[in-house]
Amino acid sequence: MVGAGPYGLSIAAHAAAAGLDLKVFGRPMDSWRSHMPPGMLLKSEPWASHLSDPAGAFGLDAYAAAHGLSARHGEPIGVAEFAAYGLWFAERAVPAVDERLVRSLRPVPGGFRATTEDGEEVRARTVALAVGVLPFVDLPGALRPLGTDGALASHSSHHGDLTRFRGQDVTVVGGGQAALETAALLAEQGTRTRVLTRAGQLCWNDLPPALDRPWWRRARSPLSGLGQGWRNWSYAQLPGAFRLLPAERRTRISATALGPAGAWWVRSRVESGVEVLTGHEIVRAEPAGGRVRLEVAGPGGTLRLRTDHVLAATGFTASSARLAPLDPEIRAALHTLGDGSPATGPGFESSCPGLFLAGLVTASAFGPSMRFVYGASYTADRLVRGVRRRLRRGGPVRVPGPAVGAEAGAVGPGAIVVGSGAVGSGAIEVGAAGARAAGTGAAGADDGRSPAGAGAAG
Numbered sequence: 292m293v294g295a296g297p298y299g300l301s302i303a304a305h306a307a308a309a310g311l312d313l314k315v316f317g318r319p320m321d322s323w324r325s326h327m328p329p330g331m332l333l334k335s336e337p338w339a340s341h342l343s344d345p346a347g348a349f350g351l352d353a354y355a356a357a358h359g360l361s362a363r364h365g366e367p368i369g370v371a372e373f374a375a376y377g378l379w380f381a382e383r384a385v386p387a388v389d390e391r392l393v394r395s396l397r398p399v400p401g402g403f404r405a406t407t408e409d410g411e412e413v414r415a416r417t418v419a420l421a422v423g424v425l426p427f428v429d430l431p432g433a434l435r436p437l438g439t440d441g442a443l444a445s446h447s448s449h450h451g452d453l454t455r456f457r458g459q460d461v462t463v464v465g466g467g468q469a470a471l472e473t474a475a476l477l478a479e480q481g482t483r484t485r486v487l488t489r490a491g492q493l494c495w496n497d498l499p500p501a502l503d504r505p506w507w508r509r510a511r512s513p514l515s516g517l518g519q520g521w522r523n524w525s526y527a528q529l530p531g532a533f534r535l536l537p538a539e540r541r542t543r544i545s546a547t548a549l550g551p552a553g554a555w556w557v558r559s560r561v562e563s564g565v566e567v568l569t570g571h572e573i574v575r576a577e578p579a580g581g582r583v584r585l586e587v588a589g590p591g592g593t594l595r596l597r598t599d600h601v602l603a604a605t606g607f608t609a610s611s612a613r614l615a616p617l618d619p620e621i622r623a624a625l626h627t628l629g630d631g632s633p634a635t636g637p638g639f640e641s642s643c644p645g646l647f648l649a650g651l652v653t654a655s656a657f658g659p660s661m662r663f664v665y666g667a668s669y670t671a672d673r674l675v676r677g678v679r680r681r682l683r684r685g686g687p688v689r690v691p692g693p694a695v696g697a698e699a700g701a702v703g704p705g706a707i708v709v710g711s712g713a714v715g716s717g718a719i720e721v722g723a724a725g726a727r728a729a730g731t732g733a734a735g736a737d738d739g740r741s742p743a744g745a746g747a748a749g
Protein backbone atom coordinates (compact mmCIF):
# COMPACT_ATOMS: atom_id res chain seq x y z
CA MET A 292 0.00 0.00 0.00
CA VAL A 293 1.58 3.28 -1.08
CA GLY A 294 -0.16 6.16 0.70
CA ALA A 295 -1.51 6.52 4.22
CA GLY A 296 -4.26 9.11 3.86
CA PRO A 297 -7.95 8.29 4.25
CA TYR A 298 -7.88 6.03 1.17
CA GLY A 299 -4.62 4.22 1.92
CA LEU A 300 -5.55 3.62 5.56
CA SER A 301 -9.03 2.37 4.65
CA ILE A 302 -7.68 0.02 2.00
CA ALA A 303 -5.03 -1.21 4.44
CA ALA A 304 -7.69 -1.87 7.09
CA HIS A 305 -9.71 -3.97 4.64
CA ALA A 306 -6.61 -5.78 3.36
CA ALA A 307 -5.44 -6.61 6.88
CA ALA A 308 -8.89 -7.86 7.87
CA ALA A 309 -8.91 -10.05 4.75
CA GLY A 310 -5.70 -11.69 5.96
CA LEU A 311 -3.45 -10.26 3.24
CA ASP A 312 0.21 -9.74 4.04
CA LEU A 313 0.62 -6.07 3.84
CA LYS A 314 3.14 -3.28 4.04
CA VAL A 315 1.94 0.32 4.20
CA PHE A 316 4.13 3.28 3.18
CA GLY A 317 3.49 6.99 3.61
CA ARG A 318 3.17 9.57 6.37
CA PRO A 319 -0.24 8.95 7.93
CA MET A 320 -2.74 11.74 7.18
CA ASP A 321 0.06 13.90 5.79
CA SER A 322 -2.16 16.12 3.65
CA TRP A 323 -4.29 16.93 6.68
CA ARG A 324 -1.39 17.39 9.10
CA SER A 325 1.03 19.37 6.94
CA HIS A 326 -0.77 20.80 3.93
CA MET A 327 -3.81 22.45 5.45
CA PRO A 328 -3.58 25.35 7.92
CA PRO A 329 -4.86 24.99 11.47
CA GLY A 330 -8.30 26.51 11.77
CA MET A 331 -9.48 25.00 8.50
CA LEU A 332 -12.69 22.98 8.77
CA LEU A 333 -13.99 20.01 6.85
CA LYS A 334 -16.65 20.86 4.33
CA SER A 335 -17.98 17.31 4.37
CA GLU A 336 -20.38 16.36 7.14
CA PRO A 337 -18.94 14.27 10.00
CA TRP A 338 -21.18 11.33 9.01
CA ALA A 339 -19.71 11.51 5.49
CA SER A 340 -16.11 11.56 6.71
CA HIS A 341 -15.53 8.09 8.11
CA LEU A 342 -12.46 6.11 7.24
CA SER A 343 -13.51 2.57 6.46
CA ASP A 344 -12.83 -0.71 8.21
CA PRO A 345 -14.88 -3.81 7.36
CA ALA A 346 -16.52 -4.07 10.78
CA GLY A 347 -17.34 -0.36 10.89
CA ALA A 348 -15.79 -0.20 14.37
CA PHE A 349 -13.50 2.79 13.82
CA GLY A 350 -15.72 5.47 12.33
CA LEU A 351 -15.42 9.16 13.15
CA ASP A 352 -18.38 8.76 15.51
CA ALA A 353 -16.50 6.08 17.52
CA TYR A 354 -13.46 8.37 17.72
CA ALA A 355 -15.60 11.31 18.82
CA ALA A 356 -17.36 9.21 21.48
CA ALA A 357 -14.01 7.94 22.81
CA HIS A 358 -12.68 11.50 23.08
CA GLY A 359 -15.77 13.28 24.37
CA LEU A 360 -16.14 15.29 21.13
CA SER A 361 -19.23 16.01 19.13
CA ALA A 362 -19.46 14.90 15.49
CA ARG A 363 -22.96 16.07 14.69
CA HIS A 364 -24.69 16.86 11.43
CA GLY A 365 -24.33 20.53 10.54
CA GLU A 366 -21.32 21.04 12.84
CA PRO A 367 -18.09 21.12 10.84
CA ILE A 368 -15.03 19.50 12.39
CA GLY A 369 -11.51 20.89 12.17
CA VAL A 370 -8.78 19.42 9.96
CA ALA A 371 -6.51 18.93 13.00
CA GLU A 372 -9.20 16.86 14.70
CA PHE A 373 -9.75 14.88 11.52
CA ALA A 374 -6.02 14.20 11.23
CA ALA A 375 -5.98 13.00 14.85
CA TYR A 376 -8.89 10.72 14.03
CA GLY A 377 -6.93 9.25 11.10
CA LEU A 378 -3.96 8.50 13.36
CA TRP A 379 -6.29 6.89 15.91
CA PHE A 380 -7.79 4.79 13.11
CA ALA A 381 -4.32 3.78 11.87
CA GLU A 382 -3.27 2.59 15.32
CA ARG A 383 -6.30 0.35 15.61
CA ALA A 384 -7.17 -0.90 12.14
CA VAL A 385 -3.88 -0.95 10.23
CA PRO A 386 -0.58 -2.81 10.72
CA ALA A 387 2.40 -0.58 11.50
CA VAL A 388 2.82 2.13 8.87
CA ASP A 389 6.28 2.75 7.42
CA GLU A 390 6.47 6.54 7.10
CA ARG A 391 9.03 6.54 4.32
CA LEU A 392 7.99 7.68 0.87
CA VAL A 393 8.29 5.33 -2.04
CA ARG A 394 10.56 6.97 -4.58
CA SER A 395 10.04 4.62 -7.49
CA LEU A 396 7.93 1.67 -8.45
CA ARG A 397 8.67 -0.64 -11.31
CA PRO A 398 7.41 -3.97 -12.56
CA VAL A 399 9.60 -7.03 -12.07
CA PRO A 400 8.87 -10.69 -12.72
CA GLY A 401 6.44 -11.79 -10.04
CA GLY A 402 5.19 -8.34 -9.18
CA PHE A 403 6.70 -4.96 -8.43
CA ARG A 404 9.78 -3.48 -6.87
CA ALA A 405 9.39 -0.36 -4.78
CA THR A 406 12.38 1.72 -3.77
CA THR A 407 12.00 3.84 -0.66
CA GLU A 408 13.37 7.36 -0.37
CA ASP A 409 16.43 6.02 1.50
CA GLY A 410 17.10 3.38 -1.13
CA GLU A 411 15.67 0.22 0.38
CA GLU A 412 14.02 -2.13 -2.10
CA VAL A 413 10.81 -3.93 -1.32
CA ARG A 414 8.93 -6.37 -3.51
CA ALA A 415 5.24 -7.12 -3.66
CA ARG A 416 2.97 -9.09 -5.93
CA THR A 417 0.38 -6.35 -6.01
CA VAL A 418 0.57 -2.65 -5.23
CA ALA A 419 -2.20 -0.18 -4.42
CA LEU A 420 -1.38 3.48 -4.98
CA ALA A 421 -3.34 6.07 -3.02
CA VAL A 422 -1.02 9.06 -3.18
CA GLY A 423 -3.75 11.67 -2.87
CA VAL A 424 -3.90 15.05 -4.52
CA LEU A 425 -0.46 16.59 -4.06
CA PRO A 426 1.19 15.11 -7.18
CA PHE A 427 -1.53 16.84 -9.22
CA VAL A 428 -1.25 20.45 -8.06
CA ASP A 429 -2.39 22.93 -10.72
CA LEU A 430 -0.82 26.40 -10.96
CA PRO A 431 -2.02 28.91 -13.58
CA GLY A 432 0.52 29.29 -16.39
CA ALA A 433 0.45 33.09 -15.99
CA LEU A 434 2.26 32.70 -12.63
CA ARG A 435 5.29 31.00 -14.16
CA PRO A 436 7.45 34.15 -14.28
CA LEU A 437 7.17 34.31 -10.47
CA GLY A 438 9.42 31.27 -10.10
CA THR A 439 8.99 27.97 -8.36
CA ASP A 440 10.64 28.64 -4.99
CA GLY A 441 7.35 29.70 -3.40
CA ALA A 442 8.55 33.17 -2.45
CA LEU A 443 6.16 35.13 -4.66
CA ALA A 444 3.63 32.50 -5.74
CA SER A 445 2.56 29.14 -4.37
CA HIS A 446 -0.30 26.65 -4.34
CA SER A 447 -2.65 26.63 -1.37
CA SER A 448 -1.75 23.01 -0.63
CA HIS A 449 1.85 24.05 0.08
CA HIS A 450 0.82 25.77 3.30
CA GLY A 451 0.29 24.03 6.60
CA ASP A 452 0.81 27.41 8.23
CA LEU A 453 -0.29 30.82 6.96
CA THR A 454 1.38 32.97 9.62
CA ARG A 455 4.24 34.00 7.30
CA PHE A 456 1.68 36.17 5.47
CA ARG A 457 0.70 38.21 8.55
CA GLY A 458 0.79 41.92 7.78
CA GLN A 459 1.27 41.28 4.04
CA ASP A 460 -0.96 41.70 1.01
CA VAL A 461 -1.99 38.36 -0.54
CA THR A 462 -3.99 37.67 -3.69
CA VAL A 463 -5.81 34.34 -3.60
CA VAL A 464 -6.75 32.87 -7.00
CA GLY A 465 -9.82 30.62 -7.21
CA GLY A 466 -13.46 30.54 -6.22
CA GLY A 467 -13.80 27.19 -4.47
CA GLN A 468 -13.79 26.21 -0.83
CA ALA A 469 -9.99 26.07 -0.53
CA ALA A 470 -9.68 29.61 -1.94
CA LEU A 471 -12.47 31.08 0.13
CA GLU A 472 -11.55 29.46 3.42
CA THR A 473 -7.85 30.24 2.96
CA ALA A 474 -8.81 33.86 2.23
CA ALA A 475 -10.97 34.01 5.36
CA LEU A 476 -8.17 32.59 7.51
CA LEU A 477 -5.67 35.05 6.02
CA ALA A 478 -7.95 38.04 6.61
CA GLU A 479 -8.64 36.93 10.18
CA GLN A 480 -4.92 36.86 11.00
CA GLY A 481 -4.32 40.37 9.69
CA THR A 482 -3.36 39.77 6.06
CA ARG A 483 -4.78 42.17 3.49
CA THR A 484 -6.54 39.63 1.28
CA ARG A 485 -8.29 39.68 -2.07
CA VAL A 486 -9.84 36.81 -3.97
CA LEU A 487 -9.60 36.78 -7.75
CA THR A 488 -11.86 34.40 -9.63
CA ARG A 489 -12.78 33.94 -13.28
CA ALA A 490 -16.36 33.06 -12.33
CA GLY A 491 -18.92 35.81 -12.68
CA GLN A 492 -20.02 35.31 -9.08
CA LEU A 493 -19.18 33.27 -6.03
CA CYS A 494 -21.33 30.23 -5.27
CA TRP A 495 -22.23 29.26 -1.71
CA ASN A 496 -23.63 26.01 -0.39
CA ASP A 497 -26.71 26.27 1.81
CA LEU A 498 -26.95 25.08 5.37
CA PRO A 499 -27.68 21.34 4.99
CA PRO A 500 -31.24 20.29 5.76
CA ALA A 501 -32.04 18.37 8.96
CA LEU A 502 -31.53 14.63 8.76
CA ASP A 503 -35.01 13.91 10.11
CA ARG A 504 -37.03 15.72 7.42
CA PRO A 505 -40.45 14.28 6.44
CA TRP A 506 -40.15 11.42 3.96
CA TRP A 507 -41.63 13.35 1.03
CA ARG A 508 -38.99 16.05 1.35
CA ARG A 509 -36.27 13.43 1.49
CA ALA A 510 -37.78 11.68 -1.55
CA ARG A 511 -37.82 14.93 -3.53
CA SER A 512 -34.25 15.83 -2.67
CA PRO A 513 -32.28 13.17 -0.79
CA LEU A 514 -29.23 14.08 1.23
CA SER A 515 -26.05 12.13 0.52
CA GLY A 516 -22.41 12.22 1.47
CA LEU A 517 -21.83 14.55 -1.51
CA GLY A 518 -24.68 16.95 -0.82
CA GLN A 519 -28.34 17.28 -1.67
CA GLY A 520 -30.33 16.09 -4.70
CA TRP A 521 -30.70 12.90 -6.72
CA ARG A 522 -27.71 13.61 -8.91
CA ASN A 523 -25.34 13.94 -5.95
CA TRP A 524 -27.01 10.95 -4.33
CA SER A 525 -26.25 8.82 -7.41
CA TYR A 526 -22.61 9.94 -7.45
CA ALA A 527 -22.32 9.07 -3.76
CA GLN A 528 -24.19 5.78 -3.73
CA LEU A 529 -23.57 4.27 -7.17
CA PRO A 530 -19.89 4.56 -8.13
CA GLY A 531 -20.04 1.12 -9.77
CA ALA A 532 -22.91 2.26 -12.04
CA PHE A 533 -21.03 5.49 -12.84
CA ARG A 534 -18.22 3.38 -14.29
CA LEU A 535 -20.64 1.95 -16.84
CA LEU A 536 -21.38 5.37 -18.37
CA PRO A 537 -19.61 6.21 -21.64
CA ALA A 538 -16.04 7.33 -20.89
CA GLU A 539 -16.54 10.76 -22.45
CA ARG A 540 -19.55 11.44 -20.22
CA ARG A 541 -17.65 10.32 -17.14
CA THR A 542 -14.72 12.64 -17.77
CA ARG A 543 -17.11 15.53 -18.41
CA ILE A 544 -18.98 14.88 -15.16
CA SER A 545 -15.75 14.44 -13.25
CA ALA A 546 -14.54 17.85 -14.48
CA THR A 547 -17.75 19.73 -13.80
CA ALA A 548 -19.76 18.06 -11.02
CA LEU A 549 -19.80 19.72 -7.61
CA GLY A 550 -18.17 22.83 -9.02
CA PRO A 551 -16.46 25.51 -6.93
CA ALA A 552 -18.58 26.69 -4.00
CA GLY A 553 -17.95 27.91 -0.49
CA ALA A 554 -19.42 26.26 2.58
CA TRP A 555 -22.29 28.05 4.29
CA TRP A 556 -20.16 28.72 7.37
CA VAL A 557 -17.38 30.57 5.50
CA ARG A 558 -19.62 33.03 3.65
CA SER A 559 -19.93 35.76 6.29
CA ARG A 560 -16.22 35.48 7.07
CA VAL A 561 -15.32 36.17 3.43
CA GLU A 562 -17.92 38.88 2.96
CA SER A 563 -16.77 40.75 6.05
CA GLY A 564 -13.02 40.70 5.55
CA VAL A 565 -11.97 39.90 1.98
CA GLU A 566 -11.97 41.95 -1.22
CA VAL A 567 -13.53 39.82 -3.97
CA LEU A 568 -12.93 40.40 -7.69
CA THR A 569 -15.21 38.12 -9.70
CA GLY A 570 -14.93 37.77 -13.48
CA HIS A 571 -11.19 38.50 -13.29
CA GLU A 572 -8.24 36.56 -14.60
CA ILE A 573 -4.49 37.14 -14.27
CA VAL A 574 -3.02 37.76 -17.70
CA ARG A 575 0.46 38.77 -16.59
CA ALA A 576 2.51 38.41 -13.42
CA GLU A 577 6.06 39.55 -12.80
CA PRO A 578 8.40 40.14 -9.89
CA ALA A 579 8.82 43.79 -8.97
CA GLY A 580 11.22 44.71 -6.17
CA GLY A 581 10.43 41.73 -3.95
CA ARG A 582 6.72 42.05 -4.65
CA VAL A 583 4.45 41.00 -7.53
CA ARG A 584 3.03 43.16 -10.27
CA LEU A 585 -0.20 41.71 -11.67
CA GLU A 586 -2.19 42.54 -14.76
CA VAL A 587 -5.71 41.32 -14.39
CA ALA A 588 -8.36 41.25 -17.11
CA GLY A 589 -11.90 41.87 -15.92
CA PRO A 590 -15.28 43.19 -17.02
CA GLY A 591 -14.11 46.80 -16.67
CA GLY A 592 -10.86 46.29 -18.60
CA THR A 593 -7.35 45.64 -17.35
CA LEU A 594 -6.48 46.19 -13.72
CA ARG A 595 -2.94 46.64 -12.41
CA LEU A 596 -2.24 45.42 -8.89
CA ARG A 597 0.72 45.11 -6.55
CA THR A 598 0.68 42.29 -4.05
CA ASP A 599 3.22 40.49 -1.85
CA HIS A 600 2.21 36.97 -2.80
CA VAL A 601 -0.14 35.11 -5.15
CA LEU A 602 -1.67 32.04 -3.59
CA ALA A 603 -3.30 29.78 -6.17
CA ALA A 604 -6.12 27.65 -4.82
CA THR A 605 -6.72 26.32 -8.28
CA GLY A 606 -7.17 22.66 -7.55
CA PHE A 607 -5.65 19.49 -8.89
CA THR A 608 -5.73 17.69 -12.23
CA ALA A 609 -5.23 13.96 -11.99
CA SER A 610 -3.34 12.41 -14.85
CA SER A 611 -1.39 9.21 -15.39
CA ALA A 612 1.55 11.24 -16.61
CA ARG A 613 1.98 12.80 -13.14
CA LEU A 614 1.30 9.65 -11.17
CA ALA A 615 4.35 9.58 -8.92
CA PRO A 616 6.09 7.37 -7.91
CA LEU A 617 5.49 5.14 -10.92
CA ASP A 618 8.47 4.67 -13.15
CA PRO A 619 8.04 6.23 -16.59
CA GLU A 620 7.59 2.88 -18.31
CA ILE A 621 4.59 1.99 -16.15
CA ARG A 622 3.10 5.44 -16.56
CA ALA A 623 3.52 5.26 -20.30
CA ALA A 624 1.87 1.87 -20.50
CA LEU A 625 -1.23 2.77 -18.51
CA HIS A 626 -4.45 2.96 -20.45
CA THR A 627 -6.02 6.36 -20.00
CA LEU A 628 -9.33 8.12 -20.39
CA GLY A 629 -9.79 11.21 -22.55
CA ASP A 630 -8.73 13.53 -19.71
CA GLY A 631 -5.43 11.71 -19.23
CA SER A 632 -6.46 10.00 -15.99
CA PRO A 633 -5.90 6.26 -15.74
CA ALA A 634 -8.60 3.81 -16.78
CA THR A 635 -9.37 1.07 -14.27
CA GLY A 636 -11.34 -2.15 -14.12
CA PRO A 637 -14.25 -2.66 -11.70
CA GLY A 638 -11.85 -3.69 -8.93
CA PHE A 639 -9.73 -0.51 -9.29
CA GLU A 640 -7.00 -2.41 -11.13
CA SER A 641 -5.17 -0.38 -13.76
CA SER A 642 -4.21 -1.76 -17.16
CA CYS A 643 -0.92 -2.80 -15.55
CA PRO A 644 -1.88 -6.15 -13.94
CA GLY A 645 -1.45 -6.06 -10.18
CA LEU A 646 -1.31 -2.26 -9.94
CA PHE A 647 -4.37 -0.83 -8.20
CA LEU A 648 -5.27 2.86 -7.97
CA ALA A 649 -7.39 4.83 -5.51
CA GLY A 650 -8.55 8.34 -4.69
CA LEU A 651 -8.62 11.39 -6.96
CA VAL A 652 -7.03 9.56 -9.92
CA THR A 653 -10.11 7.34 -10.15
CA ALA A 654 -12.68 10.19 -10.18
CA SER A 655 -13.24 9.87 -13.92
CA ALA A 656 -13.65 6.13 -13.55
CA PHE A 657 -15.91 5.91 -10.50
CA GLY A 658 -17.25 9.43 -10.17
CA PRO A 659 -16.99 12.53 -7.99
CA SER A 660 -17.16 10.64 -4.67
CA MET A 661 -13.54 9.59 -5.28
CA ARG A 662 -12.53 13.21 -4.64
CA PHE A 663 -13.78 12.94 -1.08
CA VAL A 664 -13.24 10.79 1.98
CA TYR A 665 -16.73 9.46 1.36
CA GLY A 666 -15.53 7.36 -1.58
CA ALA A 667 -12.97 5.51 0.54
CA SER A 668 -15.49 2.93 1.82
CA TYR A 669 -16.56 1.77 -1.63
CA THR A 670 -12.97 1.85 -2.86
CA ALA A 671 -11.48 -0.12 0.03
CA ASP A 672 -14.03 -2.89 -0.23
CA ARG A 673 -13.88 -3.29 -4.04
CA LEU A 674 -10.17 -2.75 -4.39
CA VAL A 675 -9.27 -5.42 -1.83
CA ARG A 676 -11.67 -7.82 -3.54
CA GLY A 677 -9.88 -6.97 -6.78
CA VAL A 678 -6.49 -7.70 -5.21
CA ARG A 679 -7.70 -11.05 -3.93
CA ARG A 680 -9.07 -11.91 -7.37
CA ARG A 681 -5.74 -11.00 -8.94
CA LEU A 682 -3.81 -13.14 -6.45
CA ARG A 683 -6.15 -16.09 -6.91
CA ARG A 684 -6.60 -16.08 -10.65
CA GLY A 685 -4.07 -13.82 -12.30
CA GLY A 686 -4.60 -13.31 -16.02
CA PRO A 687 -4.72 -10.15 -18.09
CA VAL A 688 -6.84 -7.14 -17.08
CA ARG A 689 -9.42 -5.77 -19.42
CA VAL A 690 -9.16 -2.03 -19.23
CA PRO A 691 -10.10 -0.23 -22.44
CA GLY A 692 -8.33 2.82 -23.81
CA PRO A 693 -5.02 3.93 -25.25
CA ALA A 694 -1.79 4.04 -23.26
CA VAL A 695 -0.50 7.46 -22.19
CA GLY A 696 2.66 7.45 -24.20
CA ALA A 697 1.78 4.83 -26.80
CA GLU A 698 2.20 7.28 -29.63
CA ALA A 699 5.57 8.35 -28.26
CA GLY A 700 6.98 4.90 -28.69
CA ALA A 701 6.67 4.03 -25.03
CA VAL A 702 6.31 0.51 -23.71
CA GLY A 703 3.14 -1.06 -25.05
CA PRO A 704 0.39 -2.08 -22.68
CA GLY A 705 1.09 -5.77 -23.09
CA ALA A 706 4.68 -5.37 -22.01
CA ILE A 707 4.20 -5.34 -18.29
CA VAL A 708 3.84 -8.77 -16.86
CA VAL A 709 3.02 -9.79 -13.37
CA GLY A 710 4.83 -13.06 -13.54
CA SER A 711 3.69 -16.42 -12.38
CA GLY A 712 6.75 -17.23 -10.32
CA ALA A 713 7.27 -16.49 -6.68
CA VAL A 714 9.11 -13.33 -5.83
CA GLY A 715 12.74 -13.48 -4.86
CA SER A 716 14.04 -14.32 -1.43
CA GLY A 717 13.86 -11.69 1.22
CA ALA A 718 10.78 -10.29 -0.46
CA ILE A 719 7.72 -8.85 1.08
CA GLU A 720 4.73 -10.33 -0.60
CA VAL A 721 1.25 -9.05 -0.55
CA GLY A 722 -0.52 -12.35 -0.76
CA ALA A 723 -3.54 -14.33 0.19
CA ALA A 724 -4.15 -15.45 3.76
CA GLY A 725 -1.28 -17.51 5.01
CA ALA A 726 1.20 -16.08 2.50
CA ARG A 727 4.46 -15.00 4.01
CA ALA A 728 6.28 -11.76 4.51
CA ALA A 729 9.99 -12.13 4.95
CA GLY A 730 11.70 -8.84 5.48
CA THR A 731 12.81 -6.19 3.11
CA GLY A 732 15.93 -7.50 1.51
CA ALA A 733 17.30 -6.46 -1.81
CA ALA A 734 15.37 -7.67 -4.79
CA GLY A 735 16.56 -10.66 -6.73
CA ALA A 736 17.98 -10.43 -10.21
CA ASP A 737 15.56 -9.12 -12.77
CA ASP A 738 15.57 -6.89 -15.75
CA GLY A 739 12.34 -5.20 -14.79
CA ARG A 740 10.22 -6.21 -17.72
CA SER A 741 9.11 -9.19 -19.65
CA PRO A 742 9.10 -8.74 -23.40
CA ALA A 743 5.49 -9.07 -24.34
CA GLY A 744 2.28 -10.86 -23.90
CA ALA A 745 -0.51 -11.05 -21.40
CA GLY A 746 0.21 -10.47 -17.76
CA ALA A 747 -0.16 -13.89 -16.27
CA ALA A 748 0.03 -13.54 -12.53
CA GLY A 749 0.74 -16.25 -10.07
Ligand SMILES: Cc1cc2nc3c(=O)[nH]c(=O)nc-3n(C[C@H](O)[C@H](O)[C@H](O)COP(=O)(O)OP(=O)(O)OC[C@H]3O[C@@H](n4cnc5c(N)ncnc54)[C@H](O)[C@@H]3O)c2cc1C
Binds near residue numbers: 295318335425
Ligand atom coordinates in the same frame (compact mmCIF):
# COMPACT_ATOMS: atom_id res chain seq x y z
C1 LIG B 1 -7.98 22.14 1.38
C2 LIG B 1 -8.68 20.83 1.19
C3 LIG B 1 -9.81 20.55 1.93
C4 LIG B 1 -10.47 19.32 1.77
N1 LIG B 1 -11.59 19.08 2.50
C5 LIG B 1 -12.23 17.91 2.34
C6 LIG B 1 -13.40 17.60 3.12
O1 LIG B 1 -13.87 18.41 3.92
N2 LIG B 1 -13.97 16.39 2.97
C7 LIG B 1 -13.50 15.46 2.10
O2 LIG B 1 -14.07 14.39 2.02
N3 LIG B 1 -12.41 15.72 1.34
C8 LIG B 1 -11.77 16.91 1.44
N4 LIG B 1 -10.67 17.19 0.67
C9 LIG B 1 -10.21 16.20 -0.29
C10 LIG B 1 -9.21 15.29 0.42
O3 LIG B 1 -7.90 15.63 0.00
C11 LIG B 1 -9.48 13.88 0.10
O4 LIG B 1 -10.81 13.57 0.39
C12 LIG B 1 -8.63 12.88 0.92
O5 LIG B 1 -7.58 13.44 1.63
C13 LIG B 1 -8.07 11.92 -0.07
O6 LIG B 1 -7.40 10.93 0.61
P1 LIG B 1 -6.18 10.17 -0.04
O7 LIG B 1 -5.84 9.08 0.91
O8 LIG B 1 -6.49 9.82 -1.44
O9 LIG B 1 -5.03 11.25 -0.13
P2 LIG B 1 -4.23 12.12 0.94
O10 LIG B 1 -5.06 12.43 2.11
O11 LIG B 1 -3.70 13.27 0.16
O12 LIG B 1 -3.05 11.17 1.40
C14 LIG B 1 -1.99 10.84 0.54
C15 LIG B 1 -1.07 9.90 1.26
O13 LIG B 1 -0.15 9.39 0.33
C16 LIG B 1 1.15 9.48 0.87
N5 LIG B 1 2.08 9.52 -0.25
C17 LIG B 1 2.12 10.38 -1.27
N6 LIG B 1 3.13 10.06 -2.10
C18 LIG B 1 3.73 8.98 -1.57
C19 LIG B 1 4.84 8.19 -1.94
N7 LIG B 1 5.55 8.46 -3.05
N8 LIG B 1 5.20 7.16 -1.15
C20 LIG B 1 4.50 6.87 -0.02
N9 LIG B 1 3.43 7.58 0.37
C21 LIG B 1 3.06 8.62 -0.39
C22 LIG B 1 1.14 10.69 1.77
O14 LIG B 1 2.19 10.63 2.71
C23 LIG B 1 -0.24 10.52 2.40
O15 LIG B 1 -0.14 9.60 3.47
C24 LIG B 1 -9.98 18.38 0.83
C25 LIG B 1 -8.83 18.68 0.09
C26 LIG B 1 -8.19 19.88 0.26
C27 LIG B 1 -6.95 20.17 -0.55
